[in-house]
Amino acid sequence: MIGTTAIAGVALASLGLVLTPGPNMMYLVSRTVSQGRRAGLVSLCGVAVGFLAYLSAATAGITTIFAVVPELYLALKLAGALYIGWLAWKTLKPGGTSPFAPTELPADRPGKLFGMGLLTNLLNPKIAIMYMALIPQFVVPAHGRIWLQSLCLGSVQVIIAVTVNGLIVVGAGTIAAFLGERPLWLRIQRWVTGTMLGAIAVLLASDRTRPLPA
Numbered sequence: 001m002i003g004t005t006a007i008a009g010v011a012l013a014s015l016g017l018v019l020t021p022g023p024n025m026m027y028l029v030s031r032t033v034s035q036g037r038r039a040g041l042v043s044l045c046g047v048a049v050g051f052l053a054y055l056s057a058a059t060a061g062i063t064t065i066f067a068v069v070p071e072l073y074l075a076l077k078l079a080g081a082l083y084i085g086w087l088a089w090k091t092l093k094p095g096g097t098s099p100f101a102p103t104e105l106p107a108d109r110p111g112k113l114f115g116m117g118l119l120t121n122l123l124n125p126k127i128a129i130m131y132m133a134l135i136p137q138f139v140v141p142a143h144g145r146i147w148l149q150s151l152c153l154g155s156v157q158v159i160i161a162v163t164v165n166g167l168i169v170v171g172a173g174t175i176a177a178f179l180g181e182r183p184l185w186l187r188i189q190r191w192v193t194g195t196m197l198g199a200i201a202v203l204l205a206s207d208r209t210r211p212l213p214a
Contacts, residue, residue: 002152006138013134014157017126018164021196024127027120028165032172035107040169042110046117048162053122055154058131059147078205081125085201091194130157 018025024047032040108116121127131154139149 002143002149003140006140006149006153007156009138010135010153010156011160013130014160015164017130018161020126022126023120023124024161024165025168027117028169029172031113031116032169035113037169037173039108039110039113040172041166042113043117044162044165044169046114046119047121047165048158049114050118050121050124051127051158051161053118054127054131055151055158058135058154059151079125081201081205085198085205088194088198088201092191092198 028040028043028047031043135150135153135157138153139146143149
């Protein structure tokens with residue numbers, strides 16, 4: 001039996017993560033703006049499968065491996081911090097672009113869109129930390145089977161993340177058009193996004209949280 005406190009805790013953490021600019025949001029928005037809403041939704045399907053892959057791994061107890069071999073977890077976290085730091089620099093550098101800025105990208109096939117969405121999510125350190133360090137903290141052995149609690153709490157994260165990302169995809173075109181007519185707002189959005197990405201990279205690199213067995 002999972003308590004409402006655990007569900008609420010995971011839900012709030014999931015909402016905070018999905019609303020913070022990161023690789024998933026930047027990929028989905030840029031693809032939607034450049035190729036259309038349908039391309040964004042296909043990409044979102046790939047992202048959703050990535051969530052399910054993390055959920056399956058957490059349910060199977062793969063986080064135990066990272067708890068036993070913390071060097072693997074540290075390597076993943078630092079690689080993620082470097083990746084997000086690179087995204088921040090790319091956004092903030094002179095001539096950098098906002099994910100909502102119109103861009104000329106090749107019209108990729110649905111299979112490639114799906115694959116890129118999947119890969120982007122699998123390499124997303126925010127999601128890795130969510131499943132390896134955060135969700136296990138809400139699992140209480142006395143409340144029943146650990147794998148079932150991990151599955152249920154992970155499902156809460158998947159539902160919230162896919163729903164919010166779906167809303168972002170649906171509204172990306174409208175937001176892009178709004179910002180396109182207001183260059184100052186577009187620059188402000190770019191600087192806010194870049195600054196937040198940079199802060200996330202620093203927090204990831206300096207965070208000492210260790211994965212807990214699922």
